[in-house]
Amino acid sequence: MAELLQFVSSGLTVGAIYALVGLGFTLIYKASDIINFAQGEFVMLGGMMTVFVAMADVPLPVAALIAAIVTAGVGLALHRFAIEPARGASPVVLIMITIGASIFLRGIAQIVFDKRFHSLPPLFGSDPIQFGGAAILPQSLAVLGGAAFIVILLWLFIERTLLGKAVIATSANRLAARLIGIDTRQIVDFSFVVSAVIGAIAGILITPIALTSYDVGTLLALKGFAAAMLGGIGSAPGAVVGGLLLGMIEAMTAGYLSSNYKDAVAFLIILIVLIAIPQGLFGRAKIERV
Amino acid sequence: MLSIENVTSAYGRIEVLHGVTLHVEVGEIVTLIGANGAGKTTLLHAISGVQPITGGTIKFAGMPIEKRPAHARVAFGISQVPEGRQLFAPLSVKDNLRLGAWLRRGADLKSDIARICALFPMLESMWEKPAGALSGGQQQMLAIGRALMAKPRLLLLDEPSMGLAPNMVDHVLSVIRALKDDGLTILLVEQNAPAALAIADRAYVLETGRVALSGTAADIKADRRVREAYLGL
Ligand SMILES: Nc1ncnc2c1ncn2[C@@H]1O[C@H](COP(=O)(O)OP(=O)(O)OP(=O)(O)O)[C@@H](O)[C@H]1O
Ligand SMILES: [Mg+2]
Secondary structure: OHHHHHHHHHHHHHHHHHHHHHHHHHHHHHHHOOOOOOHHHHHHHHHHHHHHHHHOOOOHHHHHHHHHHHHHHHHHHHHHHHHHHHOOOOHHHHHHHHHHHHHHHHHHHHHHOOOOOEOOOOOOOOOOEEEOOEEEOHHHHHHHHHHHHHHHHHHHHHHHOHHHHHHHHHHHOHHHHHHOOOOHHHHHHHHHHHHHHHHHHHHHHHHHHHOEOOOOHHHHHHHHHHHHHHHOOOOHHHHHHHHHHHHHHHHHHHHHHOHHHHHHHHHHHHHHHHHHOOOOOOOOOOOOOO | OEEEEEEEEEEOOEEEEEEEEEEEOOOOEEEEEOOOOOOHHHHHHHHHOOOOOOEEEEEEOOEEOOOOOHHHHHHHOEEEEOOOOOOOOOOEHHHHHHHHOHHHOOOOOHHHHHHHHHHOHHHHHHOOOEHHHOOHHHHHHHHHHHHHOOOOOEEEEEOOOOOOOHHHHHHHHHHHHHHHHOOOEEEEEEOOHHHHHHHOOEEEEEEOOEEEEEEEHHHHHHOHHHHHHOOOO
16 A cells, blocks of 8 residues: 555656646647647756756756746747748648757757756755655655646636637637737747746756756657647647656556566557547547538 | 739649739728639638738738738738638637737727627627537627627628528628628628629629629629629529
């Protein structure tokens, strides 16, 4: 029982990070139909930049803030200078561009930062909290709380603000959005910025637990994408549930089987789910009437 | 109010508008009729700035607008009710209307919304329903309402009668008349030529990307070719 609890807590923690990365995918996909494989680099930039700014004797919260702002700028630049000029190209070309951008960002990070692993001090100390026989890291709670906060904020934004509705409108019908005067390029700009910030926060939250280095983005992008697919690409609740589920599956496999198999088992399960329900758990089959 | 000169437009390398010239004066209803694929939708898209043009000029209130982005043209006062309604299906009736006033966000929209509800009372009972769940007629009402929320000076309508039951068609036409009487200038694209000519002041006939004929609605109605090709007489 204590063991199970231990696995659940670590599964939820990484799952929350996957969920955030998946949300980043979802937001950009919704606004622009682009699958942004540079999403993982936002996570890397958030963590690495916080580490290196903090090294220059900047207080941690300020360093984190700077990292989030710079990452937002990187997200905006990615859209303006890499994606937007190729507007109208086929989706495959746009995906290739985001993959190219992610390789580029990794290369830059390797030069600007370094190739070592880095950590950050945990937010609330490192003494594990004993709970039902399991030892839970305070940082795990910070990750979960932070992720929950972002999810709620995003939900409120989409449901309660006109700008949020404009994002939905752009996603639902781009032509109509332009015809009512929505500058859809700005909406996509905005989705890249928000996705970048969400990625950066994920990176900052997870670094005290999982360490970071210039190349952590690749696998995270893959996991976040898998989470989004599992939940149904384009569905925000789907990305959250998909992420948490993926984290749980990994933690259970690692705990009860072997951590060597955790990625393989996770992807296998996703494959099976997607063969059974191709639109994902929360994806809507297209039955809209025209 | 709107003056289009020699406009050409293409999809890829295939030109579909071969130099269209037409004008719409303040307070008029001008109709543009033509067969399937004549280029009517392409022309309206060009006016709204969602379809690039390869030549010619488009002036609105004397000002060249062909280089301005789509959202700027809405701000100038050009709204479009697009072919096939193009509503935001997952959003509610209310949100579709609020978004129609996107460029006036922050303004008090109460009186505008009240006006739309007076025009289309049936929308009120569907207020919180997603637009995708409405019937065809209701969707058309909402599409017109959404375009009006931008407070346009010129309204472009692309086949508003398409797919509607006859009594619905009559209702839509009477609404268009009422909007004209309120001072709105209207460019109405229709395949339903009898209906369009019944309410229009002037008409243009578009054939494979060219204006084949133009004149007062009465003249066009009386034209032998139009009677054969478009009025089925
Ligand atoms: N997206 C597109 N890509 C390529 N060709 C197009 C596209 N849209 C329209 N066309 C072509 O351009 C020509 C004009 O089409 P358009 O839709 O403007 O005609 P229309 O007069 O509005 O027809 P309808 O009455 O059927 O709505 C047609 O030959 C059509 O096949
Ligand atoms: Mg058309």
